[in-house]
Amino acid sequence: MSLEFAIELIKSTLPRDCVLTDATATTPFETDGLTAYRQRPPVVALPRDTNDVRQVLRICHETGVPVVTRGAGTGLSGGALPLENGVLLVLTKMNRILEVDETGCTATVQPGVTNLSISDAVADKGLYYAPDPSSQIACSIGGNVAENAGGVHCLKYGLTLHNVLGLKVQTIEGDELTLGGNGYESSGIELIPLFVGSEGMLGVVTEITVKLLPSPPCKEVLLGAFDDVESAGECVAAIIARGVVPAGLEMMDALAIQAAEDFVHAGYPRDAATILLCEVDGTKEQVRSDVTLIRQLMETNGAVNIRSASEPDERDLLWQGRKAAFPAVGRISPDYYCMDGTIPRRFLGKILSSIALLAAKHELRVANVFHAGDGNLHPLILYDASDDEQLHRAERLGVEILELCVAVGGTVTGEHGVGVEKLDPMCSQFSTPELEQFFRLKEVFDTSGLMNPGKAIPTLAHCSEIKGMHVHGGKLPFPELDRF
Numbered sequence: 001m002s003l004e005f006a007i008e009l010i011k012s013t014l015p016r017d018c019v020l021t022d023a024t025a026t027t028p029f030e031t032d033g034l035t036a037y038r039q040r041p042p043v044v045a046l047p048r049d050t051n052d053v054r055q056v057l058r059i060c061h062e063t064g065v066p067v068v069t070r071g072a073g074t075g076l077s078g079g080a081l082p083l084e085n086g087v088l089l090v091l092t093k094m095n096r097i098l099e100v101d102e103t104g105c106t107a108t109v110q111p112g113v114t115n116l117s118i119s120d121a122v123a124d125k126g127l128y129y130a131p132d133p134s135s136q137i138a139c140s141i142g143g144n145v146a147e148n149a150g151g152v153h154c155l156k157y158g159l160t161l162h163n164v165l166g167l168k169v170q171t172i173e174g175d176e177l178t179l180g181g182n183g184y185e186s187s188g189i190e191l192i193p194l195f196v197g198s199e200g201m202l203g204v205v206t207e208i209t210v211k212l213l214p215s216p217p218c219k220e221v222l223l224g225a226f227d228d229v230e231s232a233g234e235c236v237a238a239i240i241a242r243g244v245v246p247a248g249l250e251m252m253d254a255l256a257i258q259a260a261e262d263f264v265h266a267g268y269p270r271d272a273a274t275i276l277l278c279e280v281d282g283t284k285e286q287v288r289s290d291v292t293l294i295r296q297l298m299e300t301n302g303a304v305n306i307r308s309a310s311e312p313d314e315r316d317l318l319w320q321g322r323k324a325a326f327p328a329v330g331r332i333s334p335d336y337y338c339m340d341g342t343i344p345r346r347f348l349g350k351i352l353s354s355i356a357l358l359a360a361k362h363e364l365r366v367a368n369v370f371h372a373g374d375g376n377l378h379p380l381i382l383y384d385a386s387d388d389e390q391l392h393r394a395e396r397l398g399v400e401i402l403e404l405c406v407a408v409g410g411t412v413t414g415e416h417g418v419g420v421e422k423l424d425p426m427c428s429q430f431s432t433p434e435l436e437q438f439f440r441l442k443e444v445f446d447t448s449g450l451m452n453p454g455k456a457i458p459t460l461a462h463c464s465e466i467k468g469m470h471v472h473g474g475k476l477p478f479p480e481l482d483r484f
Helices: 003-013 022-028 050-063 115-125 141-147 229-241 253-264 284-300 310-321 325-330 345-362 388-407 423-429 430-444 460-467 479-483
Strands: 043-045 066-072 087-090 097-101 106-109 164-170 176-180 204-211 218-226 248-253 274-282 303-311 333-340 365-370 379-383
Touching: 003 050, 003 087, 022 043, 022 087, 022 310, 043 229, 050 066, 050 087, 050 164, 050 204, 050 218, 066 141, 097 115, 106 115, 115 141, 141 204, 141 325, 218 284, 218 310, 229 248, 229 274, 229 345, 248 310, 253 310, 253 365, 274 284, 274 310, 274 333, 274 388, 284 303, 303 310, 310 325, 310 365, 325 379, 333 388, 345 365, 345 388, 379 388, 388 423, 423 430, 423 460, 430 460
Parallel strands: 043 087, 066 087
Antiparallel strands: 097 106, 106 204, 164 176, 164 204, 218 274, 218 303, 248 274, 248 365, 333 379, 365 379
């Protein structure tokens, strides 16, 4: 059957304002936050509830038409990039908070609910939802589940996976899967970790139950400025080695500092090569003890300037600079390309130095903003997308950065997902048997292969082509890392 037939069936099933086919209406959905790739969808379906989702999936299954699920469109790997021959299923109309259990400290929400609105809804109860991506004002909880999103406070409180208790998932074949619930334990095989981070390849999440936490009674943020990135990296390792687990431990380099300061005026030291932002929370006694120790460690590891903020407005301003780093960098470059590799913390300083060398080789600027405590890097490659040659260099630099992460025992993604962006470096990280197993697992839930095809898992043919372009044979792609 044809896509045109599927579109007619969807039009006859959903209300008129829930189906978009006109180019003017569908063009805004042609890309997500990864703006280098664009594809206008032939049809956008906007379900109002779970039954609408089931109906669209049923039509796609019966007609053999692929479907891509999209949330708020803030993703940074192209995971929600539409297909020219498929349906784009957008869940933003499903934006209700269904239940808040104050006693059990849980909230059950639809996938279109924004991240920040969960915390806003329960703030008067002294509760909050811990994962806080920089885009939390706009990103949806469904998208957070799809990508296993993190945030600046996930070092202590975990990623989305660690804060989800239950899911309801609709499969392409018409089944509803109920995974977990509103308690901390459930019977049977634990499938939530399989679906969180699955990037829409297994099913459509239509209901999420999340864990809520009591708001800490006391918080304090320390800002430490350093003259070089290696000293800051060593300070991160020293803090963790002493048994302190900060609520957040973030690092920004000089270019990111200056861009954020020009944009937000957070009071960052413009002359610093690197800053660390470290937040501790808990009782007053715990915070006082941790702040004293962290200040000592910053001084020991070469911090040239240390300041602290304990008042809410002061803390919020320091974090605002960090969370606004991406749009701030967007003010100094026509485009930027955000990477998302992870590395063992002990390699922070050396990897940042290596990224600087790679950037110089490709004649591009890179602003580094990242979750230092997690070893989750977010190098922002600055370029001009209107220049095809610059775009090519930016993409090549991005792949080399991710291969660098893999070479020291890291991964190609920490929280942004693979999407279409990281298919090439996935070939460096995973072997043929591992990739085959990924496809077997997908087939269990999506036998027809219609859910977000072509994303997240590279085909073996693709990897064979990519590996033919590089020297592998069991050797590191960056021989200079042997000495690390």
